[in-house]
Amino acid sequence: xxxxxxxxxxxxxxxxxxxxxxxxxxxxxxxxxxxxxxxxxxxxxxxxxxxxxxxxxxxxxxxxxxxxxxxxxxxxxxxxxxxxxxxxxxxxxxxxxxxxxxxxxxxxxxxxxxxxxxxxxxxxxxxxxxxxxxxxxxxxxxxxxxxxxxxxxxxxxxxxxxxxxxxxxxxxxxxxxxxxxxxxxxxxxxxxxxxxxxxxxxxxxxxxxxxxxxxxxxxxxxxxxxxxxxxxxxxxxxxxxxxxxxxxxxxxxxxxxxxxxxxxxxxxxxxxxxxxxxxxxxxxxxxxxxxxxxxxxxxxxxxxxxxxxxxxxxxxxxxxxxxxxxxxxxxxxxxxxxxxxxxxxxxxxxxxxxxxxxxxxxxxxxxxxxxxxxxxxxxxxxxxxxxxxxxxxxxxxxxxxxxxxxxxxxxxxxxxxxxxxxxxxxxxxxxxxxxxxxxxxxxxxxxxxxxxxxxxxxxxxxxxxxxxxxxxxxxxxxxxxxxxxxxxxxxxxxxxxx
Numbered sequence: 001x002x003x004x005x006x007x008x009x010x011x012x013x014x015x016x017x018x019x020x021x022x023x024x025x026x027x028x029x030x031x032x033x034x035x036x037x038x039x040x041x042x043x044x045x046x047x048x049x050x051x052x053x054x055x056x057x058x059x060x061x062x063x064x065x066x067x068x069x070x071x072x073x074x075x076x077x078x079x080x081x082x083x084x085x086x087x088x089x090x091x092x093x094x095x096x097x098x099x100x101x102x103x104x105x106x107x108x109x110x111x112x113x114x115x116x117x118x119x120x121x122x123x124x125x126x127x128x129x130x131x132x133x134x135x136x137x138x139x140x141x142x143x144x145x146x147x148x149x150x151x152x153x154x155x156x157x158x159x160x161x162x163x164x165x166x167x168x169x170x171x172x173x174x175x176x177x178x179x180x181x182x183x184x185x186x187x188x189x190x191x192x193x194x195x196x197x198x199x200x201x202x203x204x205x206x207x208x209x210x211x212x213x214x215x216x217x218x219x220x221x222x223x224x225x226x227x228x229x230x231x232x233x234x235x236x237x238x239x240x241x242x243x244x245x246x247x248x249x250x251x252x253x254x255x256x257x258x259x260x261x262x263x264x265x266x267x268x269x270x271x272x273x274x275x276x277x278x279x280x281x282x283x284x285x286x287x288x289x290x291x292x293x294x295x296x297x298x299x300x301x302x303x304x305x306x307x308x309x310x311x312x313x314x315x316x317x318x319x320x321x322x323x324x325x326x327x328x329x330x331x332x333x334x335x336x337x338x339x340x341x342x343x344x345x346x347x348x349x350x351x352x353x354x355x356x357x358x359x360x361x362x363x364x365x366x367x368x369x370x371x372x373x374x375x376x377x378x379x380x381x382x383x384x385x386x387x388x389x390x391x392x393x394x395x396x397x398x399x400x401x402x403x404x405x406x407x408x409x410x411x412x413x414x415x416x417x418x419x420x421x422x423x424x425x426x427x428x429x430x431x432x433x434x435x436x437x438x439x440x441x442x443x444x445x446x447x448x449x450x451x452x453x454x455x456x457x458x459x460x461x462x463x464x465x466x467x468x469x470x471x472x473x474x475x476x477x478x479x480x481x482x483x484x485x486x487x488x489x490x491x492x493x494x495x496x497x498x
Contacts, residue, residue: 001269007298013141014217021222028121067192074109081108110185117149134372136299144176217254261288360385365479376402392485394492430454433463452483460490
C-alpha cells in the first residue's frame with residue numbers, strides 16, 4: 001500500500017512521535033546520544049580517549065549503557081567546572097551561580113547541554129523540506145518528542161509541555177517533551193539517576209499518553225525499528241490493552257513508523273514484527289524512505305470532518321468553563337441572539353447553525369501560517385465573506401493556494417488600488433529608499449508615527465528585501481492594526497502579484 005492511501009484512511013488527527021533522527025535531519029547543532037556525550041567529553045578533556053575509556057567501562061554483553069556513561073561524565077564535568085571558575089566554561093558557571101542566587105540548583109552539565117542545543121540552526125539544504133513539514137500543522141493534533149531542542153516548537157508553534165505540565169494539558173496543539181527541554185535544564189533527563197526518578201513518576205504521564213494513542217493515529221519519525229523508546233512505549237500500551245482486543249487492533253492499524261533509508265524514494269507501506277521481551281510479537285506498519293516530502297504531503301492532504309484548529313478553540317473555551325470565573329457561556333441553536341463578545345458552544349443541525357471558524361480579520365492575522373501550511377481548506381471561507389471595497393485584504397498568495405476564490409480579479413484590482421492610494425498619501429519625508437527596516441526605525445528624519453508609512457513605501461518601491469518585510473510582519477505586535485494590513489497587502493502584491 002502506498003503512503004498516501006494509508007494515511008487517507010485516518011479518521012482522526014494524527015499525533016507525531018519524534019526522535020533524534022528528526023533533529024539530526026534538519027539542524028546543524030544536533031547529535032545522537034553517543035555523539036552528544038562524545039562532543040561534551042572532547043570539549044572537557046580535549047581528546048577522544050577520555051570518552052572511549054568511559055564508554056568501554058560501561059559495556060555489557062556488547063551493548064553500551066549510555067545512561068551510566070552520562071552519569072559518569074556529568075560527575076566529572078561538574079567537578080571540573082567547580083575547580084575552574086573562570087576557565088573555558090566560564091559562561092556555564094555564570095549561569096550556575098546566577099541560578100543558585102535564586103536557590104535553583106541546576107547541574108552544570110545540563111546547563112552546558114541547554115546552551116549547546118539552544119539555537120534552532122536550520123540546515124540550508126533542508127529548508128524546502130521544512131516548508132513541506134510546516135504544511136502538516138493544520139492536520140496534527142499534538143506532538144510527543146524525546147528531543148531536548150526547540151525545533152518542534154519553532155516549526156509548529158505548539159505549546160511545549162515539560163514534566164508534570166503534561167498532566168495539566170489539553171492534548172491538541174501541544175508538544176509533550178517527555179525527556180525535558182533546553183529551556184529548563186533541571187528537567188533534562190539524560191543520566192541513570194534522571195531515568196530512575198522519571199520512571200518512578202511516569203505512571204500518570206503514561207496514562208495520559210495512552211489515551212492519545214487509543215484515539216489518534218501515531219506517526220513515529222526519527223527512530224529506528226529497534227529503538228528502545230518505541231519498544232518501551234509498545235510494552236506500556238500492551239500492559240494496559242489486551243493484545244487480542246479490538247482496541248489493540250485499532251492501535252496497531254493506526255501506528256506508522258517512518259524509518260530513514262538514505263537515498264530511498266520508496267512510498268510503500270509494509271508490515272513489520274517487533275519482538276517485545278515478555279510480550280507477544282507486535283506487528284506495526286512501516287515505511288523506509290528518504291522521501292519525507294511524500295509523507296508530509298500525505299498528511300497535509302488529509303481531509304477530516306473537523307479541523308484541528310477548531311478542536312483547539314473548543315478546548316480553550318472548555319478550559320475556561322472548568323476554570324470558572326466571569327466567563328459567559330451559552331449553549332444555543334440561535335447564533336443571531338448572542339452578543340459578539342459571548343463565547344458559545346453551539347449544538348444543533350447544520351440547517352440551524354452556520355459557523356465560520358475564522359473571520360476575514362483573523363485570516364489576515366494568520367496570513368503567514370496559512371501560507372506555510374498551504375491551507376486551502378480554510379481559504380474556502382473567503383467565498384462566504386463580505387469583503388468591502390474599502391477593506392484591506394490580501395488575495396494574491398491566497399489565490400495561488402486556493403484557485404476557486406469568487407471574483408478574484410475584482411479583489412486583486414481593489415487590493416492594488418487600496419495600496420496605491422495609501423502610497424499616494426505618504427508624506428515626502430517617508431519617501432527615502434532604505435535597504436533595511438532597522439535603517440528606517442533609526443532614521444531621525446522619519447517621525448515615530450510615520451515609521452510604518454516609510455516601511456510601506458520602501459516595501460512597495462523595492463528598497464527592502466521581502467524576506468526582511470516578512471520577518472517584520474510576522475513579529476508585528478498588533479495584527480489588527482491598519483498599518484499591518486497596508487504593509488501586508490503591499491508585501492502580498494510584491495511577492496505573489498503577477
